[in-house]
Amino acid sequence: MMSIGELLRWILSTPVQFISGQRFYNGSYKVLRHGSANMDVLIALGTNVAYFYSFYSVLRASTSHDFKSMDFFETRSMLISFILLGKYLEELAKRKTSEAIAKAYELGTRNSHVKESMITGEARPVAKKKGDAVIGGTSNENGVLHVQATRARSKSAMSQIVRLMESAQVITLSLSTWLTWYMAGKLSWYPKSWIPSSLDSFELALQFGISIIVIYRQKVVLIKANTFFLLLL
Structure with missing residues (x-):
């Protein structure tokens, strides 16, 4: 067939x-x-x-x-x-x-703290300095961040x-x-x-x-x- x-x-x-x-x-x-x-x-x-x-x-x-x-x-x-x-x-x-x-030009960053609990579960905000990676959707708790989309x-x-x-x-x-x-x-x-x-x-x-x-x-x-x-x- x-x-x-x-x-x-x-x-x-x-x-x-x-x-x-x-x-x-x-x-x-x-x-x-x-x-x-x-x-x-x-x-x-x-x-x-x-x-x-x-x-x-x-x-x-x-x-x-x-x-x-x-x-x-x-x-x-x-x-x-x-x-x-x-x-x-x-x-x-x-x-x-x-x-x-x-x-886009590269901007310097000042020290800040980002709350990443929605992704990592970590309750405390994580300190960020120049060159550190950040996760989209998380929130900046204090200070100023200049971020570049990669x-x-x-x-x-x-x-x-x-x-x-x-x-x-x-x-x-x-x-x-x-x-x-x-x-x-x-x-x-x-x-x-x-x-x-x-x-x-x-x-x-x-x-x-x-x-x-x-x-x-x-x-x-x-x-x-x-x-x-x-x-x-």
């Missing part, structure tokens, strides 16, 4: 997954090695689930006389391409802002915390969606006619779980693209 189109989609999408998407594997490995997670982990997880499910579906169709496969090769390839385009636009926006930062807002500590929370929420929502639809199928809470003839309740539930990750990531990429074009204006 495997068609030539399915075979070609598998062959053409494999380099996209493992060559063009290599940067997401590298990023995932670095953060997972330190017991953390970021958007690279979410992208690698979502695209790999879609790829290997599609590979399983096509492989099953190649050995069956009545199983009709349903693959996501082209959707997953488009998603990776969309994300890489968003990364490219983001880099262009960073270059534009870094040019403005480069023109990172884009998306690289700040608070932004990274927010991204980690969003990633955890999306993964939890995706797993919950898959489990809900899977249990609903096992308990016959919806008509069997809802399940396509080429799938079973497990595969149908898996498609819904994958959709959560894909839709969320596309939303993030579109937001970055809109931000870039606003900066250009």
Whole structure:
């Protein structure tokens, strides 16, 4: 039951997954090695689930006389391409802002104390002198500080915390969606006619779980693209 189109989609999408998407594997490995997670982990997880499910579906169709496969090769390839385009636009926006930062002159600083309890949990304000790093979002308790922005807002500590929370929420929502639809199928809470003839309740539930990750990531990429074009204006 495997068609030539399915075979070609598998062959053409494999380099996209493992060559063009290599940067997401590298990023995932670095953060997972330190017991953390970021958007690279979410992208690698979502695209790999879609790829290997599609590979399983096509492989099953190649050995069956009545199983009709349903693959996501082209959707997953488009998603990776969309994300890489968003990364490219983001880099262009960073270059534009870094040019403005480069023109800023370096200012001296006077001794002061910064309250960093919202990030570190330390109750006492921390003394700061010239050359010390400060964390965005913390508050200056006394004295005067002249600070220079050295990172884009998306690289700040608070932004990274927010991204980690969003990633955890999306993964939890995706797993919950898959489990809900899977249990609903096992308990016959919806008509069997809802399940396509080429799938079973497990595969149908898996498609819904994958959709959560894909839709969320596309939303993030579109937001970055809109931000870039606003900066250009």
